[in-house]
Amino acid sequence: MSISFITMIILLAGGPDSIDVSIIPENWVFGYECLIDASASGSWKSNHPVIDSTLIDAAVSVIVESPEVDFLATGAMRSDSTSPAHLRRARGVVKWPGTPWIAAGIYMNDQQPFIAGLSNPVIEWDLVNIDSIQGFGVSSGGILGFRGDYFIQLTRGDTLTHFNVHSPWMGFAGVDYARAQIHTADSISDENFTVNVLSVRGDFRYFKPWIVVAGADGEEGRWAVSAEIRDFRPINTRWGTIEVVPEIHFAGDEIEFPGSAFTAGQRIIVLGAILESRRYLVSAGINGMLDLSSDSLSCVSATAGMISEEGVSWDIVCDYYADGDYRAYISSVTSDTYASAGVTVEIINDSTRVTGSASVAPRDDVCAEVSVSGDIDDSLQPACCLALSAALGPLRGLVGIEWDYDSSPLLRINLTGLLK
8 A cells, every 4th residue: 555645645634624715616515534444453372462454444535515516526545455546436416407306416336225114124225235336316306395316227237226205294194115126137037136115104193103015016925014103102100101112014925125124924013112201210111022923033022221310320121032032131330420330240041141341531532441251150251351442633543452261362453533
């Protein structure tokens, strides 16, 4: 890696954050920033440290924005890359003059398909590698909250299209529609992946239903539905109100969506209750899950938390599954302005582990943390972790040591910063 190149990046990003207004058109914004990430990791072998890997990543972004133009270009350099410097990300968007309703743009490693679900996204950001996607898109919106986008992109020879529509709020409900489709480059197999998702969000004053329906194009067994009722508070107590949250998550036997929202053949019913206190620093909840297709996910979970007048916080989590597995987690932490200390007990079936932790921050920009844990059952199996972190202006540094009873100590050094 060229040291002079990195030095130039730092000097450029650390320079004045404003430009002579005489060279910038009215209503235009020009900015630039530099993101630096340097890390090293290794282990302790034969009474001396050994560095296993190092990485230095520096990227400079130039941003130009106006009511009619949105431009971004990011040049980067990595120590593990074959090319000394490359264009990592870019976009150029032109908007219809005088209105934000219509726009068109060209994108390089900038737009990925993402479809939101309830607790988990239907399609996650990493459906395709962001470093291998480029293409163009058009968008419109601005009327009563309406927004729509359509993108056509290439990714490693395959064609990716994704379409999104966000409807305006109609007083009691709103509708979102999303579609993502991948056509493979092999015309012989003609394989493709298609997901259609319709989301309906409502507000009926006393409760807010939310429904997500997903499926492929007319293919049997490739469907899913997820629904949840929010803000339904039928019970009031002196401790606070209790919100009841019912959910269902069903999916067909042939579903193959690339995400964690649905699994093939799932039939899950969930009922939860949450205590929302406005007078006390206390919270509690209970959640029951019934798996109609099998007992693998059927469970009952309870949580509770409290902060005492002395500043001691308590957290309790208990899970019990229909197959007999159980887990309990109890944590207590006391803290003041500059330091904290706590103990955690975690029980997983027949194993019980106790962890003690402490941290101290003598200054706002310096912190030290240490934790030590051990199994109190048959064998101790100790483990410990030490981390020292500091900040110097826009830069953040971390030095850490982790050790487990059956492995060598691991060393970690990291330096990151965002210079504007």
